[in-house]
Amino acid sequence: MIDPDTNEITSHGKPLIVMKGVSKKYDTPSGTFSVLKNISLEVKCGEFVAVVGKSGSGKSTLINVITGIDSPTSGEVYAASTAIHALNQEELAIWRGQNVGVIFQFFQLLPTLTVAENVMLPMDFCHTYPARERRERAIALLEKVGISEQADKLPSDLSGGQQQRAAIARALANNPPILVADEPTGNLDSQTTDVILELFAGLAKEGKTVIMVTHERDLSRFFTRSILLSDGAILAEKPGVTTYA
Ligand code: ADP
Numbered sequence: 001m002i003d004p005d006t007n008e009i010t011s012h013g014k015p016l017i018v019m020k021g022v023s024k025k026y027d028t029p030s031g032t033f034s035v036l037k038n039i040s041l042e043v044k045c046g047e048f049v050a051v052v053g054k055s056g057s058g059k060s061t062l063i064n065v066i067t068g069i070d071s072p073t074s075g076e077v078y079a080a081s082t083a084i085h086a087l088n089q090e091e092l093a094i095w096r097g098q099n100v101g102v103i104f105q106f107f108q109l110l111p112t113l114t115v116a117e118n119v120m121l122p123m124d125f126c127h128t129y130p131a132r133e134r135r136e137r138a139i140a141l142l143e144k145v146g147i148s149e150q151a152d153k154l155p156s157d158l159s160g161g162q163q164q165r166a167a168i169a170r171a172l173a174n175n176p177p178i179l180v181a182d183e184p185t186g187n188l189d190s191q192t193t194d195v196i197l198e199l200f201a202g203l204a205k206e207g208k209t210v211i212m213v214t215h216e217r218d219l220s221r222f223f224t225r226s227i228l229l230s231d232g233a234i235l236a237e238k239p240g241v242t243t244y245a
């Protein structure tokens with residue numbers, strides 16, 4: 001985050017997300033199935049972390065536990081100084097609206113709303129900005145992701161890459177410190193993938209903390225760190241080439 005007085009990044013390097021001994025189990029007809037096994041992890045402000053691993057290794061569950069979409073069976077999750085595991089559904093919804101921007105593989109823009117209206121929606125839900133400021137803010141965010149000229153079109157008029165940029169603008173609507181993306185480039189070609197990754201890297205440089213699930217070709221040049229999951233456990237951690245701290 002930028003200090004408005006000094007214009008310096010103040011919070012880089014502090015742990016923003018802390019997971020302690022997090023496990024997630026499901027009871028299935030054939031017995032208990034452990035999706036996450038005793039995961040402990042810290043993610044600092046301004047990191048751009050990749051979560052990689054085979055399909056079924058627990059990547060989506062890991063990030064869903066951070067956003068509170070899934071609750072851990074045991075263990076603790078702290079994000080932006082809040083004990084996520086201790087919140088009830090209502091508290092979680094409020095917390096998530098203000099602290100996390102979520103980006104999906106298939107964009108999930110509402111098809112009957114314009115691009116700008118999609119970006120305004122989280123502001124409408126959370127009342128984070130006065131009604132008269134929301135459109136202006138949406139246009140500024142679309143400008144930031146490079147598609148302000150598409151503001152009044154419907155999502156179906158945009159390319160996949162443009163739709164994902166719109167989804168990133170929407171994720172930024174309430175200026176959350178954390179961005180979480182589950183295979184955001186899984187549906188995009190490699191050139192567009194690089195554009196989206198550059199965008200995330202730029203946001204991390206500005207102080208956003210970005211956690212991204214991917215199982216794509218080597219994208220490690222973009223990340224501060226990669227975490228390899230295997231059967232619900234962290235098998236390896238690799239520092240990325242980039243350090244923003
Ligand atoms: P990934 O994103 O790495 O593909 P997931 O986190 O989606 O992995 O899932 C990890 C494992 O947990 C998978 O084997 C999946 O079948 C299982 N799983 C996910 N949700 C449930 C559930 N509600 N009940 C039982 N098993 C589940």
Ligand code: MG
Nearest residue numbers: 059060061182
């Ligand atoms: Mg997944």
